[in-house]
Amino acid sequence: MGKSVEMTAGDTPPGDPTASLRRAVHQREGEPFADGAQPAVVDPTNSPGEDQPALVLEHATKSFGAVRALVDGDITLHWGETHGLVGENGAGKSTLVKVLAGVHQPESGRLVVNGREVTLDGPAASRAVGIAVIHQEASVFPDLSVAENVFIGREPLRRGRRIDFKTMNEQIAVIVERLGVRLDPRRIARGLSVADQQIMEITKAVSLNASIIVMDEPTASLSAHEVNRLFEMIETLRREGKAVLFISHRLQEVFDLCQRVTVMRDGRHVFTRPLAGLVADDLVQAMVGREVVDRAGAGGQRIGDVVLAVEHLSREGVFTDVSFTVHAGEIVVLAGLVGAGRSEVARAIFGIDHRDAGRVSVNGRPLRSGSPTDAIAAGIGFVPEDRRQQGLVMAMAIDRNIALASYDHLKRSGLIWGALERRFATDWAGRLLLKYGRLSGNASTLSGGNQQKLVLAKWLGRHPSLLIVDEPTRGIDVATKAEVHRLLEALAAEEAVAVLMISSELPEVLRMGDRTLVMREGRLVAEFSHSEVSEEHIVAAATGQTAAAGDLVTTDAMGHDTP
Amino acid sequence: MNPEPTADTGVLAEQAPSSGAEPPAPSPTSGVGEPQPGGTVLAYLSRFRVLARWEVALLATVVAVFVVGRVVSPEFLTSYNFFDMGISNGELAIMALPMTLIVATGEIDLSVSSTLGLASSLLGLLWMHGWPMPAIIVVVLACGAVLGAFNGVLVTRVGLPSIAVTIGTMLLYAGIGEILLGSNIVSNFPATYTNIGVYGVPGIGLSYSTVIFFGLAIIFGAVLHFTPFGRSIFAMGANQEAAIFSGVRVKRTKTILYIVSGIVCSGAGILYTFKLSTAEYDNGTGLVLSVVAIVLLGGVSIFGGKGSMVGVVFAVLIYAGLLDALLLTGFPQQASGIVIGGLLLLSVLVPSVPEFRSRLRAGRHRLQRQAPEAAIVHSGSVAQPRLTGDSSSKAGQGGQPI
């Protein structure tokens, strides 16, 4: 890595000799954090030479176990520029962002910020060089006020080291006005909408003198109006000379907002070009770069009777009047943008959430609202989106995880014998080609792909009539991904299982879906058979646009990134 | 990749399930989680997963305590002394059994000693009013079930944190117990019942409460380790959300556990009253903390998801043996709290040692890495890292805010 200096975060040691220095600057914007890391004082308008890029990341690599998340991470940001970063699910965008944020340390590559090579060994170091990352999920202190959230750890002080609330509120008011939005600094952060949390984060970044602002899928949960507001803020920041990195799966937004774009695929940098002169297709080609492999016999094989019937399902505030069916042997894919309500529909069907209206029945048997027990008894298996938190019990052994949903079948006169449990688990782990060290080891020792197989094994052990899978291949390596796809296809074709799949990965949707249903803003807006479905159709339905021939067609990948 | 925050994780504790690749650290596990590698004997035993490192340590401690006790006093290993230990601690031990299951789900029940006290008061009150004893016993147990159900409903239906709820019900039940009996003291119980405080079980020599304890321990242990119900307890303790997503009926299970706790503790109250042959209003106050101490010492994690009945039984033996040995040496009875507190501290500190050491090592490592070029990092206005080759940057001299 050459000679570079490490930025360290950590408690300021007692008797800190720099304390007096910090006291001297405490009144100014950009107060140091409690951990002593000084926020950026990089001033782009004073930078030597207009061409000096704000940030250069070269040839960064990062692997997590067997998964090579970043193989050749490259990006260059200029001052006064909004730079788009696009790529499919699994392309490595998220990992790259985390490298910039100091959360992950790359195994190789170099990072140069404003002409100086740096090594970031933690988030505070990243803040110290002027990088601010606005995540999708903000880290908020719900019981503190907005102002306190923004200034936590570095509140401006009055005489006697008392917090100067007035200055705090004023500074926020100034920033907020500059950004052209409204946010009351005195209100409590609890209950802030996602859009307002974002504004808070941006305010924080500005008050920290961040000069490089990274936005990771910021528009995912915003309404159109809020998106416009966000764009105006970003424009303001750009005009002030900051560098903005804008990551999104919505290509139209990238075209609207950014000057240059970088495309990533499979952990690699593909190209970086100015957006003028590009069309969406160019981006999509670069992002996908491979033929969509059609599924053998898709759409044609025996489709049986209706297994799942959903009628007028509603949950106030989340989705409205959703009706559809899934037949035995059929794979129905639920597509749409994040926030459209797909996972919520699935949860309501399975009974995790209550429904406010509508009916759900499995094989003719109506299900009670809000009862997973009922759903499971009726033959539904549910592989949730968040496998680490919802799909399996990480601190529990592998065999226990696999057996967890099947104990009523495994017990003999009320008791569980360990041998039976182990045999069951070995059997299903074998069928799914699950790679593990020891069955008695914790589920946390498995790789992401194998964890997903474990969740599947758990449900398949019950021989469900309906299997609901939410983002089944997110965050797993390519080989396991293929295995999971083949498994789902085999389930449908050979075991006549009805499969309801939620996916944000277009190639997966196109390949797997016998029928594709598209949701937007809580409603089911389109249905396509296997032969009629296309990326354009899905995206048009998902974003509410109609694709006219010859127009700039927005074919975005709708991917969102792996952790 | 971050450990997920849970409310009961505690601010500073990082024992929550770790991320991805690292193997789990050794911990007082059993029932779930990895059995420890070791010699072939341990490996063989660890297949049963009931015995793991912590339980072995406890067993060793039990042996040590009994050896020391024998050294301290020749009377220690006599059958009369065992009877005596059972008399002193039997009810406490019995209460630890349902508590083990409750703590394994990640909850707690601090109202147990108040339930015992209320049961005792109710027993005395009804006896005072001439009720037949069999009927009284049934009513008292039923009352215990109601008390437990109240806890269960508040925790599962209303969704309140069990620590707060059971502090409230601890006060409430103790208060009701006091109101019921007032300042009366009832002591005229027939000898057939109060004999359990004087004679042991014929043929065995141990007190009735001891025998009941061991019998219940086998039942509770079987339920915890060999039934779906028990498996679901560990699952919901380790990750309640995932358990719900797997169809585990969390609310039902927890409510059942609280009801069982109520019944068992009222039963313990009946035993306690007969043993003392007295019912008065403050029977049993203060026992709850000892019960919690024993359960935690037994290796049940306060966060839930881990633990074993065997460990708790060993902890009971350690507790009883230690107190008894101290008594025989003339150590003041009330000051035995030091011992209990010490045991409790050890039971939480020892498992955290490996993590503490690795944190120390990480901290030292970090300091070493930055040593030659250190100090600049935390400075105030001279913020920027030292230049590497490029000395032209002006940034970092406390420039204007943008």
Added chain:
Amino acid sequence: MTNLDGALAQPTESPQRLVDLVFRLREYGIIAVLVVFIAVTTGLQPRFLGQQNIKFILLNATIFALLALGETMVVVSRQMDLSVGSVLGLSAYVSSNLFGQVHGIPIPVVFLAGIGIGVACGVVNGAIIALARVPGLVVTLATLYIIRGIDISIVGGGEVVASSLPAHFLAIGSDSVVGIPYVTMCVAVVIAAGAYFLRSFRSGRELYAIGSNPDAARLVGIPIGRRVFSAYVASGAIAGLAGVLWATYYGTVDSTAGTGYELTVVTAVVVGGVAIFGGSGSVIGAAFGALLLSTIATALYALNVSPFWDPALDGLLLVLAITLDRTLAVRLANAMRKRTFRHEP
């Protein structure tokens, strides 16, 4: 109780108003409850608000409000200190015993000694919890035992008798002006200072942050270990001070002083609006919680109800308080969900 549904009928600006409104209500509702309770009791027994009773209520509340100050600091950071009763007992004995050990020892020194004992206990608690990163609940449960055990060992069967204490010392615990005890006023000042600290100083706000979102606190660089350590030291010091005050009240101190106080303090704190998992609540609220509990106890006495009703009522109050908090939170979350659903084209 405001009509939440009526409040919901307003345009979309109101979600945040709703949140603020609810929290304000909870914080100051305790005062309303107190007023109502006093009114009802006085209605039933007009002599309730006599000078003697008021003095008693205030004196009793003073100790618990003081303890509640320290406990609040710990609880808002998502911890708990169960050792306060034992610390109080130890401090009460050791400090008042000094009069018998050292002739003519000045009263301030005795106070310092008591506080010092509290600080020592707090340091032990805080060090273990911060360094070993084990839950404070369990550690202070253990130290509750250990400290009480030490107290019993020191005291043995003996006690400090009121007649052996200087009159000035005992006067502290009973002197009053205009019916309000001096100690109450002093402690009120201490509590106000504590409230100010928690409100207006960084380390105070950081305690709240730690309780509100521990992971975010770590990410932002808040020195969690140091803050939690300080909170326990403060709680210990305060309990030590309370111990000396206790001795001025009762004069006779044996090994049972302070037994069970931790439960009452936690009840007062929760009833007073401090969230059991931290992040919100105020010292003033907790003080009013202590005042409410003290008023209840005295009211029972004035109404000639058996004192056995006291713990039952306290327990009921605690259960009601947390049920109320929870219900409000759930309804609020539901209201937010329904209001923030996007309807625009």
